[in-house]
Amino acid sequence: MESTRILLEAHEIPTHWYNIAADLSSPLAPPLLPDGTPARPEQLAAIFPPAIIEQEMSVERWIEIPQEVREIYRLWRPSPLVRAVRLEEALGTPAKLFYKYEGVSPAGSHKPNSAVPQAHYNRQAGIKRLTTETGAGQWGSSIALAGQMFGLEVRVYMVRVSYGQKPYRRLMMQTWGAEVFASPSDLTETGRKWRAEDPENPGSLGIAISEAVEEAASRADTNYSLGSVLNHVVLHQSVIGLEAKKQFDRIGLYPDIVVAPCGGGSSFGGIAFPFLGDRAAGDKRAKDLRAIAVEPASCPSLTQGRYTYDFGDASGFTPLMKMYTLGHDFVPPGIHAGGLRYHGASQLVSRLYHEGLIEAVAAPQRVTFEAGVQFARSEGVIPAPESCHAIRAAVDEALKCKGTGESKVILFNLTGHGHFDMSAFERYFAGGLEDFAYPADAVERSLAKLPRLG
Numbered sequence: 001m002e003s004t005r006i007l008l009e010a011h012e013i014p015t016h017w018y019n020i021a022a023d024l025s026s027p028l029a030p031p032l033l034p035d036g037t038p039a040r041p042e043q044l045a046a047i048f049p050p051a052i053i054e055q056e057m058s059v060e061r062w063i064e065i066p067q068e069v070r071e072i073y074r075l076w077r078p079s080p081l082v083r084a085v086r087l088e089e090a091l092g093t094p095a096k097l098f099y100k101y102e103g104v105s106p107a108g109s110h111k112p113n114s115a116v117p118q119a120h121y122n123r124q125a126g127i128k129r130l131t132t133e134t135g136a137g138q139w140g141s142s143i144a145l146a147g148q149m150f151g152l153e154v155r156v157y158m159v160r161v162s163y164g165q166k167p168y169r170r171l172m173m174q175t176w177g178a179e180v181f182a183s184p185s186d187l188t189e190t191g192r193k194w195r196a197e198d199p200e201n202p203g204s205l206g207i208a209i210s211e212a213v214e215e216a217a218s219r220a221d222t223n224y225s226l227g228s229v230l231n232h233v234v235l236h237q238s239v240i241g242l243e244a245k246k247q248f249d250r251i252g253l254y255p256d257i258v259v260a261p262c263g264g265g266s267s268f269g270g271i272a273f274p275f276l277g278d279r280a281a282g283d284k285r286a287k288d289l290r291a292i293a294v295e296p297a298s299c300p301s302l303t304q305g306r307y308t309y310d311f312g313d314a315s316g317f318t319p320l321m322k323m324y325t326l327g328h329d330f331v332p333p334g335i336h337a338g339g340l341r342y343h344g345a346s347q348l349v350s351r352l353y354h355e356g357l358i359e360a361v362a363a364p365q366r367v368t369f370e371a372g373v374q375f376a377r378s379e380g381v382i383p384a385p386e387s388c389h390a391i392r393a394a395v396d397e398a399l400k401c402k403g404t405g406e407s408k409v410i411l412f413n414l415t416g417h418g419h420f421d422m423s424a425f426e427r428y429f430a431g432g433l434e435d436f437a438y439p440a441d442a443v444e445r446s447l448a449k450l451p452r453l454g
Ligand SMILES: *Cc1c(COP(=O)(O)O)cnc(C)c1O
Pocket: 109, 110, 111, 136, 138, 139, 227, 228, 229, 261, 262, 263, 264, 265, 266, 267, 268, 339, 340, 384, 386, 387, 415, 416, 417
């Protein structure tokens, strides 16, 4: 009997992250201030340590992973690459389906891959406290874990709708020593403003980011950390795809299609960019590679957004970034995939999408759970609602192979397990899970408020 799990040894954890900025045809459009002038690195120094700012701007292809970070990665990395043989059988597809399982981290998702280096670089810079935002609680729990490992205090602004839906994630963060508040909160100017407008505001990642940034900018001992979107986060997540490449080498295969959910874009970039780097380097195996980012139909920044300069947060604290956006004050419906409720997408992912180098699809909520349940019933692992988006698209591609008889190799990022999301499954089984219509009017209103430069 052949093994379905392709495992690596600790010494095979990559020694360097891969930076796709080195392989773009021209540099990324620079982040801008609202007056249209480029943001200067010093301006980021109020909230980020020097090493992170350097990585944010870097066009070096390979960036060394600090030894201390690799030692913590070793607690759960290398993560397994698994061939989903039983799912293939259930689908009756000739495709070969593989998933890279990031749910083996202590926090249960891919997010500690970036939380750990971020905590490391902040401690190195003498920082004592970190603030951050969290949607479903995945990033908050990851930074709580990483902060604990490096002796940093952590304060988390948790999107209010998730704070109510996911009490156990809050308790995880508290177990790892973090303070957690529902956002919008009464602790910041931003939070008080939004609550004055609407006390029932369900919150959004954009608002929570504003609160965390406001606090970090106002205290010298405190920095901010972001769980996705920014270039350095995408860089750190490349450890996923780099390991997957070694695992495919081991079995002499190479993916035709790479699929990942897309919230801010780091888990997608993390798994797909190392393969796209092969394509950029002229590797024949990657010539026809397709990379598919899967977003929720109710928050479809790539497939319905505009490619333009917008703020990264809801209140306009961050510099403007060129990205696909639904407008910074768009508040998406309260879907259960809280980690995918972000109004924009990573500048790197946006740029590649704009150039036609990657694909994007939008999936409505119910069919993602349908695919997630089918996955759980054949492979055992209960996926996070965000991960269900990738499963949906991977299954759809596998079903297409059934029509054509092609045995494509499909890799998807199983970004996390759903152990703290069982109430969403309960709703799904009870038939109570909504498919929110694409909120066209709200997006149009929000796009009308895009910043005008200069
Ligand atoms: C946060 C999260 C995502 C979304 O990741 P991005 O990098 O922001 O696109 C996907 N899956 C899980 C399990 C998450 O926690």
